[in-house]
Amino acid sequence: MNLTIQKSSVVRNVAARTAPQSSAIELRSATKRFGEKTVLHALDLAVQPGEFLAIVGRSGCGKSTLLRLLAGLDDATAGEVTIDNGRVRGVSQGTRIMFQEHRLLPWRTLLQNVGLGMHGEWQPIARKALEQVGLGERGDDWPSMLSGGQRQRVALARALVHDPRLLLLDEPLGALDALTRIEMQNLIEGLWQKKGFTVVLITHDVDEAIALADRVVLLEGGRVGMDIRVNMSRPRHRSSTTFGELTEQVLNRVLQRTEEPSRSMRNGVSSLK
Numbered sequence: 001m002n003l004t005i006q007k008s009s010v011v012r013n014v015a016a017r018t019a020p021q022s023s024a025i026e027l028r029s030a031t032k033r034f035g036e037k038t039v040l041h042a043l044d045l046a047v048q049p050g051e052f053l054a055i056v057g058r059s060g061c062g063k064s065t066l067l068r069l070l071a072g073l074d075d076a077t078a079g080e081v082t083i084d085n086g087r088v089r090g091v092s093q094g095t096r097i098m099f100q101e102h103r104l105l106p107w108r109t110l111l112q113n114v115g116l117g118m119h120g121e122w123q124p125i126a127r128k129a130l131e132q133v134g135l136g137e138r139g140d141d142w143p144s145m146l147s148g149g150q151r152q153r154v155a156l157a158r159a160l161v162h163d164p165r166l167l168l169l170d171e172p173l174g175a176l177d178a179l180t181r182i183e184m185q186n187l188i189e190g191l192w193q194k195k196g197f198t199v200v201l202i203t204h205d206v207d208e209a210i211a212l213a214d215r216v217v218l219l220e221g222g223r224v225g226m227d228i229r230v231n232m233s234r235p236r237h238r239s240s241t242t243f244g245e246l247t248e249q250v251l252n253r254v255l256q257r258t259e260e261p262s263r264s265m266r267n268g269v270s271s272l273k
Ligand SMILES: Nc1ncnc2c1ncn2[C@@H]1O[C@H](COP(=O)(O)OP(=O)(O)O)[C@@H](O)[C@H]1O
Pocket: 034, 039, 057, 058, 059, 060, 061, 062, 063, 064, 065, 066
């Protein structure tokens, strides 16, 4: 009897890190042009199921464009974008995206915002999603009653309520103050560990990328300029030597510095904005 229970819990744990909870992504020679301007140049990129990938790069280098292709909000001009070996055609149920702006409807309660578009017995499911982001008691409140960080929590709940296999995050914490940001990072990391979905996080904050991601990709002029693994145990400590070295390595590459590599770190710079 005991053995059966143990066995089934092992199966569950393994399943939590593999399909269908998480999606595999593949871009093959993905190109995106707007008129004469080529924004993504024959991009090749594969993301494993359950992987936490961060994409960093200067403003205008094509990060959001890439995310829109993955979300099915826009089509590649040439090449292929596949999720779980299927070509992305329009918005898919298994993929959710979160932006820097919360995009909550001000005339709907938090619970209604989270349950938007759901049918049947949606309230308990939406309430549970609010609980997971620490706002279980606030379902009947209005978005205007919340702080910026709390609104982003609701936006996260709205994405998670659909049990996504792929969570796309386009600088979702960009407008938050430093402490709220770290709280949100911890929340996202915890939920990702628990649920096992794949994450693609765009951030201008190299520190955030190193704190959260298994792997950091630098986009440069629509091409992959750098692709590094972050082999550090979690939770990660910003004060560790490895953390500092990795942050510096990425920043140096972004800023193309060859001399005095420690200067920006001494000045506390870790943002690409
Ligand atoms: N719909 C569009 N039409 C024309 N140009 C666009 C469009 N979307 C993005 N671009 C251009 O593509 C480039 C990359 O944009 P974007 O992906 O938003 O950059 P990032 O998110 O890295 O800051 C920019 O030069 C931007 O002006």
